[in-house]
Amino acid sequence: MPPLNWLVIALPLFASLTWAQQSLGQPSAHPQLVMTSSDVAQIRTKLGQVPLFDSSLTRVRAEVDAEMKLGIDTPEPQDYSGGYTHERHKKNYAMAQKAGALYQILGDEKYARYVRDMLVQYATMYRNLPLHPKPRSYARGKLFWQCLNDANWLVYMSQAYDAIYEYLPSSERETLETELFRPFADHISIASPQFFNRIHNHSTWGTAAVGMIGLVMHDEELIQRALYGLDLDNFGNARDNDGGFIRQRGEAAGFFANLDRAFSPDGYYTEGPYYQRYAMYPFLVFAQSLRNSNFSEQAFERNDGMLLKAVETLIQLSDQDGEFFALNDAQKGMSLQANELVTAVDIAFQANQDPRLLGIAQTQQRVLLDGAGFAVAKAITSEQAQPFTKPSLHLTDGSDGVQGGLALLRAPNEALTLVFKYTSQGLSHGHYDKLSFSLHAEGAEVLQDYGMARFVNIGQKGGGNYLPENTSWAKQSIAHNTLVINETSHFEGKYEIGSKHHSTLEFFNVREKSAQVVSAREDNAYPATSMRRTMALLNMTGMDTPVVLDIMEVQSASNNQYDLPFHYLGQVISTNFANDADQQRRQLGETHGYQHLFIEGRSETKLPQPTGSNSKFTWMNENRFYTLTSVTESGDEQYFTRLGANDPNFNLRRDPMFMLRRKDTKDTIFVNSIEAHGSYSPITELAQHAVGKIAKLEVIHKSADYLAIGIETDSGNKSMFFLSRKSSGGESHQLEIAGKQVSWSGPYYFIKVAN
């Protein structure tokens, strides 16, 4: 999409009040943003006595000292992400922020001089700086190709400036503020309203940047602009580079509006944890700055302490290794080790003193060089840390908490984690993956969500930005573990349709550890078609780990082709059907992501597959075995595919997929189980339980009202799962199965049956 041409929009006139007139008292002495002068005083007396703080200080000092030796470079902006000028300016603000902290803690003026010299150099440059020459962004910055990076710069540089504020003579402060900070703040706000005035992580960065420099400068007008946005409302249907709408008519804007709108009551950020992580930094450091500055309006208390709840939720959205689940656009590998999470954990601990956060801080092995970081390090030294356990959890989506949600089923502990997604679209970074799931075993991805098609900051790969394959593959429904009808993505893959709808939770119940169950429906992804998926972790007698039961019910007004993919990772071990591998790889389809898949194998259709029989597929992933057992119908086909078609630049990983296909069918039900079993060691060469234990998976009863699934192990242990198809309420139900009456109340019932 070509960048939009934005008219210069008249600035709404805020009264240019002085600080003292608005806020409750005199401004605190600098520093006052993320670090305060009383923090500094306390830290200085304890140097050498708090190991985690000391080691963090040593590391940062070595890093900054090494960088200072290279001298200061503020090159003429010219590159996209990954290019030299981009990376240099990024490094500059990171170093300046750290040097500022070192100056405060160590009192060594060389760090203050370094920050001042860099800022003066920027001031000289900024005066006549045109828009960044690279045209790709919907909101171009000056130092960077997009305003977003300029906002990053200002968030960090505000802290650097705050740290050396008292060191500078007032004349130099005035020069910096007039020549650099004020015009810089104006560019990313007044001159870029399409960036500044949204409900979006971009605007969270933009408003925090403007607000933080406003706090340092004691500029009430900038602070108000940051908190409440620009009074503008003429964006029409304009979109950003990711296809997201700029702003809906009549929406509130500004930092507070973002805080109010971005999170669900459960602290879930609608774009998913990768972007939540990215947005948490400005949310928290600006909130911290408002508090440290004793400003008249505060953020932490807002919405029942939403910001701290969001930190808890963000941590919950990670696997056993602390890596975030790849929901929507997300880079694999992003984790609790990120700097943003160090910030989040430290600031949250200072606010709520939750000792489980110390457990996370211990794995991070570093703290912030400020009062929050010091509080964490000190508490760890006095052995207050507790482990951060992650239970099963349901998280609502939407600021009102009624736009679907996300379920995490875990058992036991994090041996298995099933992530089931029935959220809203998730703004411009959302994927078309209603009722999709991913499965994780400790830190391993067993059934993956592809994540995003992007090599962030690797210049050779499309300038480090989103690649075309993010749209043509990663966002498409077939790239997820969910049902795809007629080779078309949910909502036809159209943002304007998808963003109007959300899935709906039927029920979520994890009270009984023998059966943790979640069920949700989606009625809008396809015309005149409703889908309901029920997923459970069931404790079966004789099984080491719970069995995943997956029931996908579809009702449609038309005959359709149904594709149910399972994005397994690992090596195929065995199937119970012959695999008809072509000698030439053909594409699975033409559009909606299918054009990127090669058919690697297909069940031989000449084999009998009577209705009610089971197809079986076992694979090995990180030295464990997994078996998918599927109740098949006559005519069902099994496909093995591999990514790579229509991808001459190798922008996609060559990942595999297994898929069940059912053709020419109206209403139908897919019943699958996934069991984790056994282990392998390439060192002892011992294979334990390489064969799955589920001998039979069957639909025992199917009517308009009820569904009964039987599961039997190879040693004859039987279990049954009953599902009420019509109601999720707590009514009483009765059903006759093989001449016996079964009664239960509630939406489902799980029983183990004697042999």
Add this chain to the structure above:
Amino acid sequence: MPPLNWLVIALPLFASLTWAQQSLGQPSAHPQLVMTSSDVAQIRTKLGQVPLFDSSLTRVRAEVDAEMKLGIDTPEPQDYSGGYTHERHKKNYAMAQKAGALYQILGDEKYARYVRDMLVQYATMYRNLPLHPKPRSYARGKLFWQCLNDANWLVYMSQAYDAIYEYLPSSERETLETELFRPFADHISIASPQFFNRIHNHSTWGTAAVGMIGLVMHDEELIQRALYGLDLDNFGNARDNDGGFIRQRGEAAGFFANLDRAFSPDGYYTEGPYYQRYAMYPFLVFAQSLRNSNFSEQAFERNDGMLLKAVETLIQLSDQDGEFFALNDAQKGMSLQANELVTAVDIAFQANQDPRLLGIAQTQQRVLLDGAGFAVAKAITSEQAQPFTKPSLHLTDGSDGVQGGLALLRAPNEALTLVFKYTSQGLSHGHYDKLSFSLHAEGAEVLQDYGMARFVNIGQKGGGNYLPENTSWAKQSIAHNTLVINETSHFEGKYEIGSKHHSTLEFFNVREKSAQVVSAREDNAYPATSMRRTMALLNMTGMDTPVVLDIMEVQSASNNQYDLPFHYLGQVISTNFANDADQQRRQLGETHGYQHLFIEGRSETKLPQPTGSNSKFTWMNENRFYTLTSVTESGDEQYFTRLGANDPNFNLRRDPMFMLRRKDTKDTIFVNSIEAHGSYSPITELAQHAVGKIAKLEVIHKSADYLAIGIETDSGNKSMFFLSRKSSGGESHQLEIAGKQVSWSGPYYFIKVAN
């Protein structure tokens, strides 16, 4: 190949002398094999004082106690590897050996009873046991499908029997020896000479098994049979299941012959480290047993201490993570953590007191429950451990040390390790990969050797045995980083040809750290064709890690097609040529492994590729970047391929390959450089030095006598590498390059040239 039918061969008559008549004195009291009664006495006084020994003891005790609770099961043999009866009998001998050690150390009779009861059960069963029902092995066992596993059983059970020898009344000993051990030893030797009488790891196990039970039973005849083999010589050209010859006419046999023949003077085992690891266990425990038993003939002193040298060499053949390089048939992931290596390290330390072995033992975190393990644990407690550093190394192959060899170039430390192979065939587990190499960065495989196509002990995969793809792919030349001519493997992939030849070292020089160089030639892989490959690690000004320079010279009597593959692992980042990706994947070829490769992309041949220009390919592997720069000639083609064709059972990993192809050429030279550069973090999202620094790689001079290669970095640093093509001697050479005289002596010369 069908199993051979072996006639019962008459047993050569050794005089049935008693122990006391042959050996130097009275037999020691039991135990006397890997553990002695004086070891036991010492260990018992120190329990609770040597942490690594105590923790090893605790772990083994917990394991054996848990197993004993399940009761003893000696099922009727019926399965291949991975099946229940196979795994059960394997577990039995492992548990019995450990229970025996626990009995000695803890003095708790329950462990002795457990071993006795198990042995009695085996004795009852063995009496009437037929050959194992599964017919696949060239030498079928009785408990297992192959004699090899029966020999494993006896090596361990000898130790278990030795541990409880004194506990048993003599009547029970006689029953066990008559009904079980003696016929068992006879079956794997006299009744299976094709297994017992070879120079092969199978026979090392077989002879150690017979010798060890002989030592426990004080049966001189068994010991002599073990040490010197059976006096037989009528195997003709019979082969084993891997295609290896059973025995060459006139060869010596027995344990000592294996010891004398299996290792090169540098301690390199011709089959490679995976099988060296496997063979080291019987080599060392039988040697240890001979020593502990004070037997008249000893193994450790033999051949200038070859066994201990072999332990050192085996450790050297691992990457920074301790994983063995995958030379010949080898399972990836096998490492210094294997039980066999715990045995090797402990026994070797007891023999040579090398404190670097303690450094390895520390990473193993466990020791043997015997005198050797105790010695290691005690020395670690008294802080004698030193790090085991791994330098660059040349290892000869062949028992005479003149059948080629293997070079390891490392710099700095193990940041890069280049493994260059110019060995002999490597017996039946050898691959057709003359002059091949692999490249490792710390613990990561950058350019891989595929290893073997086998899922050891995973029953669903061909009974856990070698898969057909091991022959059709893994052994073929194209599966390795070496030159393949006319789509035909070296020696046509024929063992009888390959095993007659070896490559030849030209020179190896790692004295100057600025240029570590190795050069070798192969004149027999193709008719009327000679290949010479020179590989170097060069320190270039301005580069963080050394550059790999790879010069492959070919001279042939005929016009050929040359394929030079690079088995990169990771994600394609960029190429400097357009990639012509077909929408259908076609096979690269029809035979010699080519039938398993799909073409994933090809350089667009319409692009000009003038002779002397460079093609460039950058990939990312485990968050580091690598760039291959190739001097191209007009008409050269670049291919990207992926494994998976003709593999309907997914027996092969879907690994990628990059390949240079030069057609219709007689003599030619391939010049390539590989640089490791920069890094990426998915957490900081920082890409450093994602673009390679080599700006130009060129052949500056080429004549019948000399080759000069120029390398220039993007910052203008130039280096030149001169190679004498005719002689590897120390003569003086002189060459005029661009009007300047360059003089050097020796086979090569590397200089950095001022800008």
